[in-house]
Amino acid sequence: MSVRLATKAIEEFGHHKRTLLAPILRLATLLALCLILTLLSENFLTWNNIINVLRQSTMLVVIGLGLTAVVLTAGIDLSVGGVLALVGCLTAQLLRSGVPIPLAMLIGIGVGAILGYFNGILVGIIGLPPFVATYGTKWIAEGLALILMQGQIIFGLPKAFRWIGAGYIWIIPAPIIITAVLALIFHILLSKTTIGYDIYALGTNREAAFYSGINVRAVSLLVYTLSGITAAIAGLLMTARLDAAEVGMGEPFLMQGMASVVMGGTSLMGGVGSIGGTIIGALILTLVVNGLNLLGISSLVHNIVTGGVILLAVFGDSVLRKYSE
Amino acid sequence: MLDGEPIIQVKGIVKDFPGVRALDNVSLDIRPGEVHVLMGENGAGKSTLAKILMGVITPDAGEIIYKGKSIQIRTPLEAQSYGIGGVHQEFMLVPWLNVAQNIFINREPKRWKGLPFIDHRRMHEESAKALAKFGISVDTRQPVKYLGTAVQQMIEICKVLTTGPKVLILDEPTAVLTEREVEKLFQYIKVLQSQGVAIIYISHRLAEIRRIGDRVTVLRDGKYVGTVPVREVTDDTLVQMMVGRNITQMYPRHRRASGPELLRVKGLCVKDGPQEVDLVVHEGEIVGLVGLVGAGRTELARAIFGIDRPVKGEITVKGKPVWPKSPQQMIRYGLGLLPEDRKRYGLALNMPVTKNVIMASLRRHFRFMIDSQKIEKLSNNYINELRIATPSAYRLVRYLSGGNQQKVVLAKWLDTESKLFIFDEPTRGIDVGAKVEVHALMDKLVQEGAGILMISSELPEVLGMSDRIYVMFRGRIIGHFRYDEADQEKIGALMLGIGVKEADAS
Known part of the structure; x- marks a missing residue:
C-alpha cells in the first residue's frame, strides 16, 4: 500500500514537473533577456523604459488574447489586422463627426464582434478552413476601411478618447491597466470556466467533444467573436495612442500577434496553451525590439533578429514537448 | 520444424515509458519456420516488443541476438537489413499515395540501375501480383485512402512480404480483416512457414492461436510469464497465464424481469443506412444488436444519438417523443453513446x-x-470503482492501455447519470480481464435500472449478455429473439441473410 502511495506521489510530481517545465523555462527566457539587457545598457532598467516596454506590448497582448482562444480550438484568425484597422478608422471617423465617445467605442467593438461572428459562421457552421475564411474577412475589413478613409489620414481626436491609449491612472499608463484587466478576464475564462473547458476539449478532439454533447458550433462562434472583439479593442487603443487612424495601421500586428501566441507555447494543433504564455510571448517579442533600439542597432536588422528569436522559441518549445513525452 | 537454431533471440529486454515499465527483463527465442504467438492483455508489452524488433523504438537494456550474433536495431531500415519486417497495429500507409507506391515506398524498382527513374510498369505489375496471392484485385493506381481498412491491412502485409523477410512480425493482423481474407492470410502464413520464415504473431484470439500457432509466449504487465507449445496447453491455462487469476465467468449476468419502456424506435430510416427499423429497450434489459459490418448497426446508433439526421421515423425516450438533432440534445434526454472507435470519438x-x-x-x-x-475527487472515485489502472488522475489518456481507456469512456457516461445507453462494440480490442470487468459493469447498470442497447460482433458476448437480440441485415431488422431461444447457428445464419426472402433483403 505504502509502495503504491509512493509511486503515485512520484507520478503526480512527475506530471506536474513535466507540465510546469515549459512555462518555467519561458519565464526564465524572459528574465534572462531582461538580465542581459540590464547588463548591456544602463538605460534598460529604468522606470521609463520598463513602462515603455509594457505599453508597447499591450497591443500584442490584447490581440493575442482572442487569438489564443482561436488557436486553442486548432483555428487561426488572419483577419485581426484588418479588423483592427477598420475599427480604428471607423471609430476615428465617428468621433470626428461628433458621435459621443462611449457610443463610438461601442460601435467599434460591435463591428469587431460582427466580423468575428462572421468568421465563426464561415468556420464553425459552413465548415470552411479557418485559414482561408479569415483571410477573406481580412480583405473585406481592409477594403471597408479603404472606402471609409478615401485615402485620408485622420488626426486630432478628442482628448477624453486619447486617454485610453495615452493617459495615466496614477503613474501607470491606462492601456497597461486596461490590458491587465482584459488578460485577467481571459485567463479566468479559459482556465476556470465551463466555456474554457469546452474550448480546450474542442481543440483536443473535436469529434469526441461533439459526441460528448459539447455544442461545437457555439464554441467556434464564440472564439472567433472574442478574437474580433479583442482585435477591435486593440484598434481603439492604437488609434487613441497615435491620435490618428489610417488604413495600414493593422498591418504589422497579425503576424506579431500570432508569433506571441505561438512563442507562448500555444500549439497550432489546438488544445494546448495559455494566456500567461501569450503574455510572455508578447513581452519577449517587444523586449527584443526594445533591446535592439537601446543598443543602437540599425532598425534594418530588427526583422532578421525578430525572425530568429521566433524560430528559436518555437524550436525550443518543440524540443521541450518531445522531451516531456 | 520446431527444432534448429533460433534465428533471433531477445535477452533481458527492458523498456521504460514515463511512469510505466513496458517491458521488464523479457527473453524469448524464435526459430525459423515457426509461428510464435505473443499473447497478453493490452498493455502487457506485446506491441512494445514487436516495435523494438522492427526498429521503431530502441530498448533501454537487454540484447538482441540474430543468428548467434549480438546486434542493434536502431531504425526500421536496419531491421530490414536483417530481414526483419512487420505490420504494426497503427496503419503506416501514406493515404494519398497509390497502392503500388505504398508497397514499394523507398525501394521503387528503377528503370536503369543507379539512375533515379522509377519503373512504374514493373512496380504496378509486382504490386498486383503480390495482392493477387491474397485474392485481392484492386486498381494499384488508386490512392490507398479510398480503400477499405481490410484491403489497407493486406497492402501493408504485402509491403512487408515483398521485402522477402526472414522474420515476419504481425501485430493483431486480423482485427480489421474479414473471414475470407483471414483464411487467405493463414494459408499464406503456412507457405511462408514451409519456406523457413519465422513468424511472430501477436493476438489475443484463442481460436486463431489454435489454428496457426506452434508455440505461444505469454506476457503480463511487461513481464515474461512463460512459453508453451500450443498443442500442450488448454484455453483455461492460457487465460490464466494472461490475467494471472482464474476467470470463472466471462459473462456475469443476472437477468431480471424488465421494467417500463426506455427507448422505442419506430420506422426509422436513414439515408443509405437503416430502413424501417423498429426496436424497444426496457429498463433492466441488455438488448443485443448484431449484424455484419455494414449492416447499419453503427449508423442506427448514430441516428438515434443525433449525430446523423434520420429521414423519417419516430423515437420516444421514456415515453417522450424526440427528434434527434444533436448529441447535446439526446444527452439531455438521458441517452449515452459509447462509440465504436474510442480513440476517435470517445476520448480526448x-x-x-x-x-x-x-x-x-x-x-x-x-x-x-x-x-x-x-x-x-470524482475522477478518483471512478478510478477506484472501475479499477482504472492509471498512476494518477492527471495522466494523459493516451498513455493508458486500451482496456483502461475504454473504462475512462465508461466513467464519462456513468457520470452523466443516464439511464439509457447505446454501447457500440464495448469490448472490442480490450483484453480478457478488462472485458469481464466491462461485462460486470453492464450487468450492474441494468440491475440498477438502466437499459442498454449493445452492438457487438462477438456472438458469444451477445448471447452471454443480452436479454433480447435483434439481428440486422442490409439496414433492416430481420430477426428478434429472446436470449433463451437464440443460438449461434440461428443468429449467424440470419446475419448472413440466409433464409431471408429476396424482397426483404433488398
Whole structure:
C-alpha cells in the first residue's frame, strides 16, 4: 500500500514537473533577456523604459488574447489586422463627426464582434478552413476601411478618447491597466470556466467533444467573436495612442500577434496553451525590439533578429514537448 | 520444424515509458519456420516488443541476438537489413499515395540501375501480383485512402512480404480483416512457414492461436510469464497465464424481469443506412444488436444519438417523443453513446483522465466556474470503482492501455447519470480481464435500472449478455429473439441473410 502511495506521489510530481517545465523555462527566457539587457545598457532598467516596454506590448497582448482562444480550438484568425484597422478608422471617423465617445467605442467593438461572428459562421457552421475564411474577412475589413478613409489620414481626436491609449491612472499608463484587466478576464475564462473547458476539449478532439454533447458550433462562434472583439479593442487603443487612424495601421500586428501566441507555447494543433504564455510571448517579442533600439542597432536588422528569436522559441518549445513525452 | 537454431533471440529486454515499465527483463527465442504467438492483455508489452524488433523504438537494456550474433536495431531500415519486417497495429500507409507506391515506398524498382527513374510498369505489375496471392484485385493506381481498412491491412502485409523477410512480425493482423481474407492470410502464413520464415504473431484470439500457432509466449504487465507449445496447453491455462487469476465467468449476468419502456424506435430510416427499423429497450434489459459490418448497426446508433439526421421515423425516450438533432440534445434526454472507435470519438487522448471523465457531464456539476478539486475527487472515485489502472488522475489518456481507456469512456457516461445507453462494440480490442470487468459493469447498470442497447460482433458476448437480440441485415431488422431461444447457428445464419426472402433483403 505504502509502495503504491509512493509511486503515485512520484507520478503526480512527475506530471506536474513535466507540465510546469515549459512555462518555467519561458519565464526564465524572459528574465534572462531582461538580465542581459540590464547588463548591456544602463538605460534598460529604468522606470521609463520598463513602462515603455509594457505599453508597447499591450497591443500584442490584447490581440493575442482572442487569438489564443482561436488557436486553442486548432483555428487561426488572419483577419485581426484588418479588423483592427477598420475599427480604428471607423471609430476615428465617428468621433470626428461628433458621435459621443462611449457610443463610438461601442460601435467599434460591435463591428469587431460582427466580423468575428462572421468568421465563426464561415468556420464553425459552413465548415470552411479557418485559414482561408479569415483571410477573406481580412480583405473585406481592409477594403471597408479603404472606402471609409478615401485615402485620408485622420488626426486630432478628442482628448477624453486619447486617454485610453495615452493617459495615466496614477503613474501607470491606462492601456497597461486596461490590458491587465482584459488578460485577467481571459485567463479566468479559459482556465476556470465551463466555456474554457469546452474550448480546450474542442481543440483536443473535436469529434469526441461533439459526441460528448459539447455544442461545437457555439464554441467556434464564440472564439472567433472574442478574437474580433479583442482585435477591435486593440484598434481603439492604437488609434487613441497615435491620435490618428489610417488604413495600414493593422498591418504589422497579425503576424506579431500570432508569433506571441505561438512563442507562448500555444500549439497550432489546438488544445494546448495559455494566456500567461501569450503574455510572455508578447513581452519577449517587444523586449527584443526594445533591446535592439537601446543598443543602437540599425532598425534594418530588427526583422532578421525578430525572425530568429521566433524560430528559436518555437524550436525550443518543440524540443521541450518531445522531451516531456 | 520446431527444432534448429533460433534465428533471433531477445535477452533481458527492458523498456521504460514515463511512469510505466513496458517491458521488464523479457527473453524469448524464435526459430525459423515457426509461428510464435505473443499473447497478453493490452498493455502487457506485446506491441512494445514487436516495435523494438522492427526498429521503431530502441530498448533501454537487454540484447538482441540474430543468428548467434549480438546486434542493434536502431531504425526500421536496419531491421530490414536483417530481414526483419512487420505490420504494426497503427496503419503506416501514406493515404494519398497509390497502392503500388505504398508497397514499394523507398525501394521503387528503377528503370536503369543507379539512375533515379522509377519503373512504374514493373512496380504496378509486382504490386498486383503480390495482392493477387491474397485474392485481392484492386486498381494499384488508386490512392490507398479510398480503400477499405481490410484491403489497407493486406497492402501493408504485402509491403512487408515483398521485402522477402526472414522474420515476419504481425501485430493483431486480423482485427480489421474479414473471414475470407483471414483464411487467405493463414494459408499464406503456412507457405511462408514451409519456406523457413519465422513468424511472430501477436493476438489475443484463442481460436486463431489454435489454428496457426506452434508455440505461444505469454506476457503480463511487461513481464515474461512463460512459453508453451500450443498443442500442450488448454484455453483455461492460457487465460490464466494472461490475467494471472482464474476467470470463472466471462459473462456475469443476472437477468431480471424488465421494467417500463426506455427507448422505442419506430420506422426509422436513414439515408443509405437503416430502413424501417423498429426496436424497444426496457429498463433492466441488455438488448443485443448484431449484424455484419455494414449492416447499419453503427449508423442506427448514430441516428438515434443525433449525430446523423434520420429521414423519417419516430423515437420516444421514456415515453417522450424526440427528434434527434444533436448529441447535446439526446444527452439531455438521458441517452449515452459509447462509440465504436474510442480513440476517435470517445476520448480526448491528449487530455488527462480527469478532463475526459467530466466531458459529458461538466454542466451537470458546474454552471460557469469549475472546481478542479471536485473533478479530481470524482475522477478518483471512478478510478477506484472501475479499477482504472492509471498512476494518477492527471495522466494523459493516451498513455493508458486500451482496456483502461475504454473504462475512462465508461466513467464519462456513468457520470452523466443516464439511464439509457447505446454501447457500440464495448469490448472490442480490450483484453480478457478488462472485458469481464466491462461485462460486470453492464450487468450492474441494468440491475440498477438502466437499459442498454449493445452492438457487438462477438456472438458469444451477445448471447452471454443480452436479454433480447435483434439481428440486422442490409439496414433492416430481420430477426428478434429472446436470449433463451437464440443460438449461434440461428443468429449467424440470419446475419448472413440466409433464409431471408429476396424482397426483404433488398
